[in-house]
Amino acid sequence: MHLTLYHLIQSRSQRILWLLEELGLDYDLKTYNKHLDENQHDELKQFNPFAQFPTLLIADHEQASPVVLTETAAITDYFSHKTQQLGIQALQAQEVIDFYFWKNFAETNFMPNLALKQIFSRIVQRTPFPLHYLARLFKHAFDRGFLNKTLHQQMQLIDQQLQLHTWIAGETFTIADIQLWFPLQACFELDLDFQQYSAIQRYLLQIQSRPAFQIALIKGQWSAQVFQKYWSNAY
Structure with a gap:
């Protein structure tokens, strides 16, 4: 599994960077200084037409096309479930x-x-x-x-x-x-x-x-x- 995070500086996507570090996952980081407007050819818009941050690309050799995850809450839930960490596993x-x-x-x-x-x-x-x-x-x-x-x-x-x-x-x-x-x-x-x-x-x-x-x-x-x-x- 290969991860690529599209991250906007000073934004809420900082939390996904933190999540990936807490979980010890390897990832590539694509950093942006501002939201994308008219640049229709940017790499991010190939996967996410709305150019949302964070966007996480999950490439798996078993799948023909990469999985695209957006929304911080969805990404944190997915990886907590996938890794069985940082969720309800140890909670009363x-x-x-x-x-x-x-x-x-x-x-x-x-x-x-x-x-x-x-x-x-x-x-x-x-x-x-x-x-x-x-x-x-x-x-x-x-x-x-x-x-x-x-x-x-x-x-x-x-x-x-x-x-x-x-x-x-x-x-x-x-x-x-x-x-x-x-x-x-x-x-x-x-x-x-x-x-x-x-x-x-x-x-x-x-x-x-x-x-x-x-x-x-x-x-x-x-x-x-x-x-x-x-x-x-x-x-």
Whole structure:
């Protein structure tokens, strides 16, 4: 089995790099600095017309054509099942329940709210004068009326879970932690108010200390400074 990962720098595909390192899998890495627009002949678009990141190509000599996997959650689930690692294999009954909750919470609940932060921030940036002021007013009202409060509630929920457990699903590191890391780190960088949660601080430092995570950062050309600036500007 030969793996090729198409990775966008500073994006959520960083988690798949981390996954592959945690599992000790060999892979080729194709790195991109920006999303693809009009370059129809790019190698990635031969396999994925939408040029999504991450895209993982699995070539197997037993199959005529390679298998194409997209969506972070789908890729983490597939390889956890394929390798029988980082899933529910070593979890207790309640930990299994927590595993499925937090793994899905990260992508279907938490991350969409953070995406809204970026969307409204970009709308403000791209709205010309004299409508710029109205766009800023709308963003401010939406942030104060919904997003900031909701994100704080979600951070509190995560912090409460981590006060009781080493990892998000219990005492064992799983793909739920890989899924949660990106939106949690993004929310942590939004504003100083989101950095008050001590259990989350401990958890993020714990993640950063993992050798596979450190290797993935280097290979993925990750910049903590660029990431912090990108998300803090969205607040």
